[in-house]
Amino acid sequence: MVAKYTGKAYILSVSNISNNKDNIIMLFDTGAMKTVIPLGLLTDKSLNKNDRNNFKSKIRNDIPKETFRSVSGYAIEGYLCKAENVIISGRLFKEFYYYLIVDELCKSALIGDDFISCCCFGHLVNGDMEISDFDEKEYARKHENYALTSKEILAALS
Numbered sequence: 001m002v003a004k005y006t007g008k009a010y011i012l013s014v015s016n017i018s019n020n021k022d023n024i025i026m027l028f029d030t031g032a033m034k035t036v037i038p039l040g041l042l043t044d045k046s047l048n049k050n051d052r053n054n055f056k057s058k059i060r061n062d063i064p065k066e067t068f069r070s071v072s073g074y075a076i077e078g079y080l081c082k083a084e085n086v087i088i089s090g091r092l093f094k095e096f097y098y099y100l101i102v103d104e105l106c107k108s109a110l111i112g113d114d115f116i117s118c119c120c121f122g123h124l125v126n127g128d129m130e131i132s133d134f135d136e137k138e139y140a141r142k143h144e145n146y147a148l149t150s151k152e153i154l155a156a157l158s
Contacts, residue, residue, distance in 0.1 A: 001091040001134075003028045005127035012111055015087040017096070018042045018150050024109055026088075028129070032112035034066060035098040036078055041109055042100075043157055052102050058156035063148050066099055068106075076103045082147035094136070097143040100153065114142055 003010040010028035017024060017037065024041055039055065040047055047055075064080040078099030086096035097114070120133040 001089045001131040002124070003089065003121075003129040003131065005129070007127075010129055012089045014089075014096075014109070016085055017083045017098075018153060026109040026111045028116065029110040029112060030116055032110040034068070034078070034114050035110060035112040036068065036101050036106065037081075037098050037109045038101045038103075038106045040107075042153065045157070055102060055156050059148060059152060062146055064146070068099070068101070070106065074103075076101055076106055078102075080143065080147040081149070081153065082143070083150050089131075091131075091134075093134075095140060097139070097147060100148065115139065118142075 001012075003012050012026050012028055014024045014026050024037065026035075026037075039052070045051070059079065066078050066080070068076045068078055070076055078101045081098055081100045083096045083098070084094060086093045088096070118135040118139040119131045121129050121131045124130055
């Protein structure tokens with residue numbers, strides 16, 4: 001698995017997060033504590049405040065939440081989610097965990113330290129990063145089992 005260097009950032013292409021969207025570009029962000037994906041990247045719909053509040057009202061109450069701070073200081077709430085059989089830059093992951101950001105303030109998807117810390121990687125001559133190994137057991141240990149599933153996300157969006 002290779003994180004491509006664009007001259008400004010390292011990126012990974014992620015597929016199969018949701019039935020609606022594939023090939024989400026995620027930034028490999030060592031400064032982000034958790035992996036985050038904005039809800040808007042998982043749907044073709046433009047989501048207004050009412051749509052986002054409706055989404056929140058349809059999901060389970062027991063979903064673990066985390067509050068993140070944007071660079072500008074805004075508090076952004078994320079809901080722990082789990083996707084199955086996700087392909088990241090050509091490698092299949094049986095389980096992939098991320099925090100779904102419902103707030104529109106977050107525009108970028110980030111692979112955070114919860115994922116990165118489970119990787120063994122090195123830099124290639126062209127500037128890309130090769131991820132040679134991934135500790136799936138440690139990764140699963142870091143996350144809760146009762147995360148929101150892809151099916152639940154799609155149902156809440158309908």
